[in-house]
Amino acid sequence: MRKSLIFAGAAVALLTLLCGCSAERRWSDKERRALREEMRAYRDMAYLDNLAEAEFEAFTGDVVEAIEVDYPIYTTFIELPARGDTVEVYVVSTIVEQLNTNPHNLRNIFPYPYLVSEGILPAGLNHQAERAFYECLAYKVNRYYPSTLAFYEDIVASPAIPDAIIEMEQSCAAELFDWGVEIDETIVIGN
Numbered sequence: 712m713r714k715s716l717i718f719a720g721a722a723v724a725l726l727t728l729l730c731g732c733s734a735e736r737r738w739s740d741k742e743r744r745a746l747r748e749e750m751r752a753y754r755d756m757a758y759l760d761n762l763a764e765a766e767f768e769a770f771t772g773d774v775v776e777a778i779e780v781d782y783p784i785y786t787t788f789i790e791l792p793a794r795g796d797t798v799e800v801y802v803v804s805t806i807v808e809q810l811n812t813n814p815h816n817l818r819n820i821f822p823y824p825y826l827v828s829e830g831i832l833p834a835g836l837n838h839q840a841e842r843a844f845y846e847c848l849a850y851k852v853n854r855y856y857p858s859t860l861a862f863y864e865d866i867v868a869s870p871a872i873p874d875a876i877i878e879m880e881q882s883c884a885a886e887l888f889d890w891g892v893e894i895d896e897t898i899v900i901g902n
Contacts, residue, residue: 737783738779738783738785739785742785743775743779746771746775746778746798747768747771747772747775749798750771750774750775750798750802753799753802754767756802756806756867757820757863757866757867758806758809758810758816758819758820758863759802759806761819761820761822762819770805770809773805774798774801774802774805777801777804777805778797778798778801803860803863803867806863807859807860807863810859810862810863817845817848817849817852818841818845820866821848821872821876821880823836823841826880831877831880831881831884832844832880832884832888833884833888836888840887840888843887844883844884844887844888847883847886847887848879848880848883851879851882851883852876852879855875855879
């Protein structure tokens with residue numbers, strides 16, 4: 712009798728421990744929403760600033776899901792000393808993963824209207840011509856940078872688009888559309 716009571720007590724304690732942990736392990740919808748709102752601060756990053764609202768919501772969902780898998784207990788995640796840095800690592804990793812999945816996502820970093828306004832591409836290109844341009848650009852980017860992460864770090868580190876990228880864009884435009892930038896006049900301002 713004594714053995715069965717000890718066994719029953721141990722079973723109840725183990726069951727309570729398992730139930731308590733499993734309830735604590737799941738993030739609530741409110742906690743997920745709070746983290747997604749916190750990620751709005753990253754909305755102005757390259758790649759993310761050109762996403763439509765629905766695409767951005769899907770992106771934040773992917774980031775929250777990745778964090779929740781690695782930190783199943785919400786309080787453990789919230790109490791991290793460098794939580795902001797951790798979120799940023801997940802944001803960058805998710806962007807890199809998405810770029811690796813489809814190199815044509817360069818259209819999100821360098822959207823066509825922006826390239827037209829900068830004089831890199833002519834206005835009025837059809838979808839097929841745009842696609843050819845982004846395929847050319849992706850090919851040149853992949854050959855120039857040792858990894859997608861190196862490419863992304865170069866873009867994030869620079870306040871403007873790096874010269875190497877601009878040269879790649881101009882080269883693709885010239886190859887595909889015989890489109891080049893001509894300098895009509897050079898003005899030198901002296902002291």
